Amino acid sequence: MPHDWNRLLQTTTERLAGLVDDADPAAPVPGCPDWCAADLVEHVGGVYQWAAHVVRTGDPEVHPVPAPTDLGELPVWFRGHVEELVRVLTGTDPDQETWTFGRGRGTAGWWTRRQTLETTLHTFDLLDSQGRAGEWDVPAPLAWEAVREVVTLFYPRQLRMGRIDPLPGTLLLTPTDLDDEPVAVGDGRPVVELNAPAGELALLAYRRRTSDDPAAAALLALGLTP
Missing domain, CATH: 1.20.120.450 (dinb family like domain)
Incomplete structure (x- = not known):
């Protein structure tokens, strides 16, 4: 919708x-x-x-x-x-x-x-x-839009502006509270999966939270957003 x-x-x-x-x-x-x-x-x-x-x-x-x-x-x-x-x-x-x-x-x-x-x-x-x-109680579809914006706008812009190098791996983000397909950030190996509610994924992507998964935390710390 x-x-x-x-x-x-x-x-x-x-x-x-x-x-x-x-x-x-x-x-x-x-x-x-x-x-x-x-x-x-x-x-x-x-x-x-x-x-x-x-x-x-x-x-x-x-x-x-x-x-x-x-x-x-x-x-x-x-x-x-x-x-x-x-x-x-x-x-x-x-x-x-x-x-x-x-x-x-x-x-x-x-x-x-x-x-x-x-x-x-x-x-x-x-x-x-x-x-x-x-x-902070954001509807899952709106939080997921924020995640998708990171993938389609901010991460490519960070690369284009030379602020970061390409991720040395791929983050596969899946919202557990929506039926939407996962989105991927990066195209390297290994592939690191993060499954969480859309709001939590948004906070992770914007570095307002730190993942408990060391591999995911390391990729997120590189800066998908300004």
Whole structure:
């Protein structure tokens, strides 16, 4: 069944904005070791500004408005950029052509999907910073989209940009809570199988979790994503 990406963008960004309202901005973010929660929020707000600008103009060059130095104003700043992102993306024909990273030319709908998945992952990061990681409850089909994006977009982009070498093996990822076919990252030997719920596979692929399988952990540690 196709995803309603406009609806998912609205619900995921609204949840993250609500979490920002109550978050301790000074709390460290375990998945992003150099960041506190305020840094994470500024990053996501900047990405939202970039995505909205690209879809409006087709131009990838943008100078985001920085977060306020008064962290008490951070929730209002962030919610403003959430509202602008949702307004632009849901108000644009998803088939409208625009620039997309990694592909040169793509569509506005690509950005709606990308920002939904960006928000989904960073919602985990913000919850984790507040000691609430167990509240990250993402539907398996959406989590599996995040895994598939790693395979089809981020890992090839890491290779193309020379950030990593090809994996010295193949990761075969199978969601245990879906009927979908496994996906493979890499094409070397040995083949290392990871069978887990889609949400857990997403956290492993984005290095928010470490696999108990030493062979899988070694491959994942090489960096499938930026």
